[in-house]
Amino acid sequence: MAWDYRGGPETQAWRAFVAREAxxxxxxxxxxxxxxxxxxPTEVDGIYAPDAHFSGEGKEWAARVLHSxxxxxxxxxxxx
Numbered sequence: 001m002a003w004d005y006r007g008g009p010e011t012q013a014w015r016a017f018v019a020r021e022a023x024x025x026x027x028x029x030x031x032x033x034x035x036x037x038x039x040x041p042t043e044v045d046g047i048y049a050p051d052a053h054f055s056g057e058g059k060e061w062a063a064r065v066l067h068s069x070x071x072x073x074x075x076x077x078x079x080x
Contacts, residue, residue: 004033005044035065 004011015033022029039047039061047058054062 005036007037030066032062032065
């Protein structure tokens, strides 16, 4: 969302909380905020749909980022 793109103390606090909780619960966290902040300002609006979720373009962007990182859990078969 726009506040993730701009950053600030609230964003940092939230990211830290989510990272701690993910670690505590043994959940893999994939944080795309740093990658998002490298998107040119003229392109960032296209990543989000009006409902603040990723648009089609945003989903493609996220898939490219995840693929470039070779996120390990993406190689596992889907659970039933």
